Amino acid sequence: MNQPAGHYHAEGDPPDTVRYWDGEQWVGDPLPAPATTPPAVVGHREIVSKTDRFLSFLLDIALTIVTLGIGWLIWALVLVLKNEGQTPAKKLMKQQVLIEQTGLPAGPARMIFIRGIAGSIALNIALSLYVIPALILLALVLFDDQNRTFWERLSGTVVVRT
Secondary structure (H helix, E strand, O other), X not given: XXXXXXXXXXXXXXXXXXXXXXXXXXXXEEEEOOOOOOHHHOOOOOEXXXXXXXXXXXXXXXHHHHXXXXXXXXXHHHHHHOOOOOOHHHHHOOEXXXXXXXXXXXXXXXXXXXXXXXXXXXXXXXXXXXHHHHHHHHHHHHHXXXXXXXXXXXXXXXXXXX
């Protein structure tokens, strides 16, 4: 198994149980799986705070401006194609986008199509309707227990510390 340390379901264990994976082997007996905590935030993965999410957003804007968009886009594509689940700002701030149900880094399809394109389309539609719907989509992070934005809910991802 090639996953970071944490609690996962081990093959052969009873359903609805997890066991601790230390990065090399299973440790301990199976435990009841948590009902509400997704695997991506169990173990050593901490959900990124609202403040750090906002700072990452501002850093991505600054990097886009400084590199005239081209440098940011190339850097972002390299990170996405390496399957790291990061934007340039998330890389610098030691944050990572993980698939909520598996705890694995979000791949190119989720990062580009669902988070990028579908999220942008939804935000632009909301902006074209009126500013209030767009602000609601952007403000969802304030009311989500995992600090997720609209596009993270849409793509089934969560942002954690690396």
